[in-house]
Amino acid sequence: MKVLSAQIHPYRLSLRSPIATSHGLLTERRGFLVELLDDVGKVGWGDACPIDGFGLEGLSACQNALSAGCAALVRGQRPDFSGLVGGHRPSARGALEVAFTDLSMRRQEQGFAQAFGLPVLDPPVDRLPVSGLVVGRDRREIQACAQGLMDRGHRSLKLKVADRSWSEDRIRIQELVDGLRVGVQIRLDANGGWTEDEAIQALGDLAGCPLELIEQPVAAGEVESMARLRSIASCPIAADESVVRPADLERVIDCGAADIVILKPSALGGPSTAFDMASRAAQAGLTVIVTSLLDSAIGVAAASHLAAQLPRHRPADGLATGSIFEQDLAPSIPLIDGQLSVPTGVGLGLQPDPDALEALRTGPILEFSP
Numbered sequence: 408m409k410v411l412s413a414q415i416h417p418y419r420l421s422l423r424s425p426i427a428t429s430h431g432l433l434t435e436r437r438g439f440l441v442e443l444l445d446d447v448g449k450v451g452w453g454d455a456c457p458i459d460g461f462g463l464e465g466l467s468a469c470q471n472a473l474s475a476g477c478a479a480l481v482r483g484q485r486p487d488f489s490g491l492v493g494g495h496r497p498s499a500r501g502a503l504e505v506a507f508t509d510l511s512m513r514r515q516e517q518g519f520a521q522a523f524g525l526p527v528l529d530p531p532v533d534r535l536p537v538s539g540l541v542v543g544r545d546r547r548e549i550q551a552c553a554q555g556l557m558d559r560g561h562r563s564l565k566l567k568v569a570d571r572s573w574s575e576d577r578i579r580i581q582e583l584v585d586g587l588r589v590g591v592q593i594r595l596d597a598n599g600g601w602t603e604d605e606a607i608q609a610l611g612d613l614a615g616c617p618l619e620l621i622e623q624p625v626a627a628g629e630v631e632s633m634a635r636l637r638s639i640a641s642c643p644i645a646a647d648e649s650v651v652r653p654a655d656l657e658r659v660i661d662c663g664a665a666d667i668v669i670l671k672p673s674a675l676g677g678p679s680t681a682f683d684m685a686s687r688a689a690q691a692g693l694t695v696i697v698t699s700l701l702d703s704a705i706g707v708a709a710a711s712h713l714a715a716q717l718p719r720h721r722p723a724d725g726l727a728t729g730s731i732f733e734q735d736l737a738p739s740i741p742l743i744d745g746q747l748s749v750p751t752g753v754g755l756g757l758q759p760d761p762d763a764l765e766a767l768r769t770g771p772i773l774e775f776s777p
Contacts (some may be wrong), residue, residue: 429600451510560745569600
């Protein structure tokens with residue numbers, strides 16, 4: 408397959424409501440959509456949308472790495488994506504791999520996941536239970552958001568914590584719990600914002616709360632602390648920022664630091680690495696949850712194809728993030744009764760809307776040809 412030309416589209420997605428995390432306040436997401444065109448007119452797409460807290464490259468470094476990778480591909484260089492971008496540039500590497508894989512599978516008229524030689528599940532997973540993200544500044548907004556999510560069928564609600572004092576977070580959690588329906592659980596995501604002592608206090612205060620899990624209670628490098636917390640926790644502990652490289656996963660496994668690992672393909676360097684890490688986690692007896700990087704529908708589509716290859720009856724994946732944006736780059740992936748429909752058809756099964764791509768563009772399109 409020959410890549411005839413490539414384009415990089417810089418974009419900005421505005422959030423409907425700000426999301427407060429221990430890494431800072433999110434009001435928008437900026438990134439780059441990669442477009443690869445082959446010699447028979449097929450097009451593949453990939454999304455690079457770095458975010459703080461996961462050891463990713465910044466926007467400028469990402470753009471430079473994407474430019475180097477696109478230039479190399481149109482020159483006919485072999486698609487060794489780590490080599491193409493030079494150095495540790497996981498967002499850029501992942502976007503290039505997704506775009507190239509999407510292009511290749513469209514050319515072969517096959518689905519995205521078939522590129523990785525995995526056994527086809529019987530029956531195939533066509534819907535993924537997904538958690539809903541609760542946002543709000545006060546009791547009214549928190550409960551209104553939660554009610555809307557439960558109305559749409561979500562059985563798992565996620566609340567970001569640790570961006571404020573524990574006393575404030577405890578009130579917010581109780582406000583969420585007060586409005587829960589029977590059978591609905593909450594998961595808390597501290598994004599590494601607690602100290603070990605703060606996490607111990609939180610675990611004690613939350614005894615009896617319908618907690619599904621706690622994500623990344625302490626900083627990414629503090630896996631020994633996570634292991635101690637896991638030994639006293641009444642709910643599963645999930646590693647997120649602590650598993651952004653394969654070596655990180657091995658350390659989490661060796662230390663017994665988590666029951667669950669959160670895998671974000673866009674933060675790991677692409678689907679190949681994500682599939683390998685998911686397989687290794689399963690071998691070690693860990694449950695895998697796949698989440699987006701709060702990236703565009705293109706990024707979510709790629710992540711959904713990974714999630715659909717994992718065992719059934721896992722906790723809900725974190726892929727219902729399209730609704731947080733005022734406008735997305737591609738049509739929304741259908742969400743039915745709290746379950747995300749895995750895109751079907753060739754390649755990713757999804758492609759950008761040209762009008763949205765133009766409306767959300769933040770700068771000139773970078774073009775590459777032989």
